[in-house]
Amino acid sequence: MESWLKESGAVGLEDLELVEFPVTGRGARALRRFKQGERILTIPGDCLWTVEHAYADPLLGPVLCSTQPPLSVEDTLAIYLLFVRSRESGYDGPRSHVAALPASYSSSIFFENDELEVCAGTSLYTITKQLEQRIEDDYRGLVMRVLGLHPDLFPLDKFMIADYKWALCSVWSRAMDFVLPDGKSLRGLAPFADMLNHSPDVVQCHAYDPLSGSLSVLAGKNYELGDQVSIFYGSIPNNRLLRLYGFVMPDNPNDSYDLVLSTHPIAPFYGKKQKLWALAGLDSISTISLTLTDPLPKNVLQYLRIQRLDESDLAAIALQKLYTREKISDAKEVEVLQFVTESIGSLLDSFGTRLEKLQENLAEGVYPPGGNAWAAAHVSLGEQRVLRLAKKRAEDLLTAVKSRNEIERALSSPLHWCANCGKDSVPLMLCGRCKGVMYCGRACQVAHFKQHKAICRATTTKNRDTMK
Numbered sequence: 001m002e003s004w005l006k007e008s009g010a011v012g013l014e015d016l017e018l019v020e021f022p023v024t025g026r027g028a029r030a031l032r033r034f035k036q037g038e039r040i041l042t043i044p045g046d047c048l049w050t051v052e053h054a055y056a057d058p059l060l061g062p063v064l065c066s067t068q069p070p071l072s073v074e075d076t077l078a079i080y081l082l083f084v085r086s087r088e089s090g091y092d093g094p095r096s097h098v099a100a101l102p103a104s105y106s107s108s109i110f111f112e113n114d115e116l117e118v119c120a121g122t123s124l125y126t127i128t129k130q131l132e133q134r135i136e137d138d139y140r141g142l143v144m145r146v147l148g149l150h151p152d153l154f155p156l157d158k159f160m161i162a163d164y165k166w167a168l169c170s171v172w173s174r175a176m177d178f179v180l181p182d183g184k185s186l187r188g189l190a191p192f193a194d195m196l197n198h199s200p201d202v203v204q205c206h207a208y209d210p211l212s213g214s215l216s217v218l219a220g221k222n223y224e225l226g227d228q229v230s231i232f233y234g235s236i237p238n239n240r241l242l243r244l245y246g247f248v249m250p251d252n253p254n255d256s257y258d259l260v261l262s263t264h265p266i267a268p269f270y271g272k273k274q275k276l277w278a279l280a281g282l283d284s285i286s287t288i289s290l291t292l293t294d295p296l297p298k299n300v301l302q303y304l305r306i307q308r309l310d311e312s313d314l315a316a317i318a319l320q321k322l323y324t325r326e327k328i329s330d331a332k333e334v335e336v337l338q339f340v341t342e343s344i345g346s347l348l349d350s351f352g353t354r355l356e357k358l359q360e361n362l363a364e365g366v367y368p369p370g371g372n373a374w375a376a377a378h379v380s381l382g383e384q385r386v387l388r389l390a391k392k393r394a395e396d397l398l399t400a401v402k403s404r405n406e407i408e409r410a411l412s413s414p415l416h417w418c419a420n421c422g423k424d425s426v427p428l429m430l431c432g433r434c435k436g437v438m439y440c441g442r443a444c445q446v447a448h449f450k451q452h453k454a455i456c457r458a459t460t461t462k463n464r465d466t467m468k
């Protein structure tokens with residue numbers, strides 16, 4: 001592979017060597033020092049695997065051109081890889097790259113049932129199950145539309161579903177994505193550059209040059225001789241890392257939970273609500289990422305507020321008197337937040353193994369470190385952490401809205417029943433401080449104090465302010 005790349009004009013290969021590293025596996029080692037920002041490697045455009053190159057291939061191109069609707073980028077690249085791998089002669093350069101690719105991958109789509117069960121309840125678990133089915137369907141479609149029609153080009157024994165899965169994983173874990181100056185996106189594999197492992201400690205340092213069509217890697221930090229040279233794959237949560245790349249990073253700060261919100265089309269005012277979701281950058285089926293830094297994004301609440309709008313709310317919105325970015329009313333906000341709290345509670349209950357148990361199992365080495373079950377446990381830990389934060393945030397917001405309600409009520413008229421035990425047919429006495437709630441006796445007042453304290457203080461302050 002290296003000699004083909006050098007002959008094709010690659011620059012920088014003499015300063016790097018491929019070796020095995022602990023944890024990351026094979027990667028590139030620096031054979032000299034590099035200063036951050038210095039160019040390390042350039043792979044010429046002719047050596048890249050792109051959709052454009054697949055279409056330009058004299059054998060594969062005409063088949064791809066005649067396939068309507070066109071294959072997805074992912075499928076085109078996967079078929080291109082398998083096609084080159086299957087050739088007995090020719091394609092020597094690209095074939096040397098394919099020969100250097102891993103023989104197998106550790107994406108969650110290859111997990112045994114018991115390994116995947118460790119992360120039951122996670123969005124990764126659901127997506128992986130759905131993917132298994134989707135890959136089978138896509139493969140069947142490819143056989144009918146492309147592979148089966150050209151057995152001379154695609155010998156089926158080299159294009160089995162296992163080969164297709166291998167090729168998909170090669171694309172998922174090795175392709176690089178770029179946005180071109182015209183706004184179009186480019187996805188491709190760059191031989192040798194795809195041997196660089198991910199490190200969160202380097203800055204984004206690989207770039208595509210649209211003029212020359214080449215791919216360059218700069219030093220994402222200062223390197224000493226012998227250091228592993230890495231690139232930055234992105235701020236990716238463990239659930240995605242495991243599905244696409246087959247590895248996880250313990251305590252990943254990018255961990256997230258993909259919350260799916262959906263509404264059935266028979267729901268009242270569905271059409272009007274659909275327009276409001278669209279205006280908010282949402283859809284009637286929206287997947288929103290809850291993250292460690294923003295566990296309850298504003299658009300989750302906005303989606304649910306729109307879902308609960310009634311006829312009068314919709315009329316007020318039409319008159320621009322109401323905005324779904326803000327709460328519709330305290331009562332509706334309570335409804336929304338209660339729903340969020342309960343739904344997230346049910347999601348957490350549906351996890352096969354609770355966070356504390358996973359931590360215990362990891363500490364005791366129940367899941368062999370670095371193995372599939374270990375990786376699945378880390379995904380589950382990350383998702384549960386995010387969901388617990390989201391639930392706490394919803395509960396805090398709920399308490400705030402409820403206490404605001406209670407203060408308003410307390411200010412307008414004291415409750416005519418004991419705030420602690422609820423009795424109303426007994427002599428009641430007012431809370432001496434806030435005069436906002438009543439008690440049937442001292443015992444109930446003392447028992448209720450902890451709960452009432454904050455509101456009592458706030459109400460007293462507000463009463464005082466009003467009297468000034």
Ligand SMILES: C[S@@+](CC[C@H](N)C(=O)[O-])C[C@H]1O[C@@H](n2cnc3c(N)ncnc32)[C@H](O)[C@@H]1O
Nearest residue numbers: 023024025026173174194195196197198245247
């Ligand atoms: C683009 S390839 C990098 C080269 C790869 N190690 C190889 O031998 O071909 C991406 C794959 O490398 C591995 N990898 C990359 N960064 C890693 C990391 N920080 N920790 C563990 N594995 C990593 C994963 O298997 C991933 O799917």
